[in-house]
Amino acid sequence: MLIFRQLIDPQSSTYTYLLADSATREAVLIDPVFEQVRRDTALIKELGLRLLYTIDTHVHADHVTGAWMHKRRSGSQIAISAASGAEGADRYLNHGDRCEFGTRYLEVRATPGHTNGCISLALDDGTMMFTGDCLLIRGTGRTDFQHGDAHAMFRAIHSQIFSQPDTCLLYPAHDYRGLTVTSVGEERSFNPRLGGELCEDDFVGYVTNLRLPHPKQIDIAVPANLKCGVAASDPTQAAEPEWAPLVYTFAGIWEIGPQWLEDNMRSVQIVDVREPDEFNGPLGRIPAARLISLGNLAARAEELTKDRPIVTVCRAGGRSAQATVILRQAGFNDVANLAGGMLRWRAEGRVVENGSE
Known part of the structure; x- marks a missing residue:
């Protein structure tokens, strides 16, 4: 074939x-x-x-x-x-x-x-x-x-x-x-x-x-x-991000794996773009994650700092992929999407807050 x-x-x-x-x-x-x-x-x-x-x-x-x-x-x-x-x-x-x-x-x-x-x-x-x-x-x-x-x-x-x-x-x-x-x-x-x-x-x-x-x-x-x-x-090589081992997808999104994020979560800003009921729901949330729902992200982008990279998170990685686009349009260069979102994070048994078993 x-x-x-x-x-x-x-x-x-x-x-x-x-x-x-x-x-x-x-x-x-x-x-x-x-x-x-x-x-x-x-x-x-x-x-x-x-x-x-x-x-x-x-x-x-x-x-x-x-x-x-x-x-x-x-x-x-x-x-x-x-x-x-x-x-x-x-x-x-x-x-x-x-x-x-x-x-x-x-x-x-x-x-x-x-x-x-x-x-x-x-x-x-x-x-x-x-x-x-x-x-x-x-x-x-x-x-x-x-x-x-x-x-x-x-x-x-x-x-x-x-x-x-x-x-x-x-x-x-x-x-x-x-x-x-x-x-x-x-x-x-x-x-x-x-x-x-x-x-x-x-x-x-x-x-x-x-x-x-x-x-x-x-x-x-x-x-x-x-x-x-x-x-x-x-x-194209010079533009490769150096702050983390990112993967560039065919969709044009930079992604980071769960293992690196768990090991380095204090060195980045974690932005959870789900809705409040999801953020407080059974999937839980990543420690130190900050809730800014996707619909509010463009208006609230100024609350984030450009001194540290940003990792965006959602349920499965779709909304957070769009969040990286919004943040780049707002002038943030060091941005990546958490591949697989909270579903993958939980499936791999990584640390969460407020989640159910």
Whole structure:
């Protein structure tokens, strides 16, 4: 069984794709974004996967790849087209190569035109293809910089993408309207740049007159991506909290385990965000916990100090997760959620006040 997730970077409208073999738990990540490495790492960890490769479909001009950061964090290998001109990859891909993960693989298809090093990736069973910035949903990549070639793009789309079954689902590297997926049959019929009876000259005339501004990040992104995203500093790593061994979840919440909190409860502010009847109810409460119900937290945040970290608590960890968001919005940086809440705390036999057996 295939594990598949489609992720997005809202800033650049970039899609990142995670694919894994459910039997072996081996995974690949297509077009990772530097700023989203922490998020993607959390998902990979939560799903119990081992990242083998990051694969960039081309040298991006609108964001910096997360390939180097993933390699630094998990030991994954960096893969990119041999024609890309990028330095520092572990594997350079050519047309027809296979990127294997467990019993599955992605086949490399050379699809130049947006850049001379663009590739698309076809899943082994013909059901999915990842088209990078070559073929978009009812559109195509631009061809006016980075050795772009409208003629080459038209031919690559017809020979390498439209040669797939009509039912093959196509996943692009970008979409700026919130669209997520299309198919070969749809694009062959309805793509306004090359669908229906449009010929190569029609396509070339269309894309060479798009008159688009250059991407805002091009002067930063292209040099960095030609080095596979290598950075002199690591802002995501530098931002890791140091006051406790926290875990970052895919939901974007920092969490702390019960054992650490029990051992260090006097060094933090414990804020219980349940209602008063729960705080005084049979589950009990953590010693030194302060009751500020979630609905009142924003208005009463000023009662807390920024001199000590805050751990939020509720029945099962849901309301207290939202409490961390509220507190961060109020300017508190050292905040974490108690994983599992009072249910887990009691299940592990940890100390409580006012609780029933």
